[in-house]
Amino acid sequence: xxxxxxxxxxxxxxxxxxxxxSGVTWKELLGAKNWEGLLNPLHDDLLRLILRCGDxxxxxxxxxxxxxxxxxxxxxxxxxxxxxxxTAFPDGADNYDVVGYLYATALMNLPTNFVLTxxxxxxxxxxxxxxxxxxxxxxxxxxEMGRREIYVAWRGTIxxxxxxxxxxxxxxxxxxxxxxSKTSDFIFHLxxxxxxxxxxxxxx
Numbered sequence: 001x002x003x004x005x006x007x008x009x010x011x012x013x014x015x016x017x018x019x020x021x022s023g024v025t026w027k028e029l030l031g032a033k034n035w036e037g038l039l040n041p042l043h044d045d046l047l048r049l050i051l052r053c054g055d056x057x058x059x060x061x062x063x064x065x066x067x068x069x070x071x072x073x074x075x076x077x078x079x080x081x082x083x084x085x086x087t088a089f090p091d092g093a094d095n096y097d098v099v100g101y102l103y104a105t106a107l108m109n110l111p112t113n114f115v116l117t118x119x120x121x122x123x124x125x126x127x128x129x130x131x132x133x134x135x136x137x138x139x140x141x142x143x144e145m146g147r148r149e150i151y152v153a154w155r156g157t158i159x160x161x162x163x164x165x166x167x168x169x170x171x172x173x174x175x176x177x178x179x180x181s182k183t184s185d186f187i188f189h190l191x192x193x194x195x196x197x198x199x200x201x202x203x204x
Contacts, residue, residue, distance in 0.1 A: 024045050024046075029045055029046055029049055052091045053151070053153075055089060055091050056089075056135060057155075057156070059083065059133075059153065060131070060132050060133070060153055060155035061158070062077075063076045063078050063083060063086070064077070064130065064158065065077050074129040074130060076101065080098040080099070080101065081098070084096060084098060084135070092141075094138075094141075095137060095138060095140075095141035096136065096137055096141070096151070097136055097138050098133050099136050100134040101130060101132070101133050102130070102131050102132040102133060102154055103128045103131060104128060104131040105128040131154045132152065132155060133153060133154075134150065134151070136149070136151075137150075
C-alpha cells in the first residue's frame with residue numbers, strides 16, 4: 001500500500017570492504033551475520049546507516065504536496081536536481097544524485113481516498129501521485145566509500161484513509177524483489193492483498 005517506505009542498497013564492489021577503522025564490513029552492516037556484536041551497544045557505523053536510511057525516507061514527506069487547493073497536489077515540491085538540497089538532507093546532498101522519481105496509481109472502489117487529487121482545474125495529474133525517488137552515490141563519494149550505493153525510497157502513510165487501509169494489510173515476502181533480475185532495474189509491480197494494485201515505475 002502507500003504506507004511502504006524502503007531503502008534499498010545495491011553494491012557494485014566486493015561486499016567485504018571494511019568501513020573506517022572499526023573492522024566491520026559493509027556486508028556485515030547489511031546483516032550477513034545477523035548483526036552479531038553490532039546491536040548492544042549499537043555500533044556507530046550501523047547507527048549511521050540506519051539514520052541515513054531514515055533521512056532518505058524523510059525527504060519524501062518533506063517534498064510531497066498535500067494541499068488540495070494547489071494544482072500540483074500529489075506532486076513533488078522539488079525537482080530531482082534540487083530535492084536533497086531543498087529538503088536539507090543532513091547526510092550530505094553533494095554525495096548523492098537523484099536519478100529518478102516514482103509515481104503510484106491506486107486502483108480501488110474509492111480512489112480519491114488514497115490518491116490525493118487536486119481540486120484545481122489546472123491539476124497536474126488526475127490519476128497518480130508522486131511517491132518516491134531513486135538516489136545513487138556519485139562517483140566522488142563512491143570512490144571514497146569503496147562502493148556504489150543505490151537507495152530507493154518512497155513515502156509512507158500520510159492521509160487518514162491510508163491509515164485505515166493499513167489495518168487490513170497482510171505481510172508479503174520481499175524475496176521476489178531480491179533476485180538479480182528484479183534489483184537490476186527499477187520497475188516494480190506489487191500485487192497487494194485486497195482490492196489495491198500499485199505500480200511503481202521509474203520516471204525518465
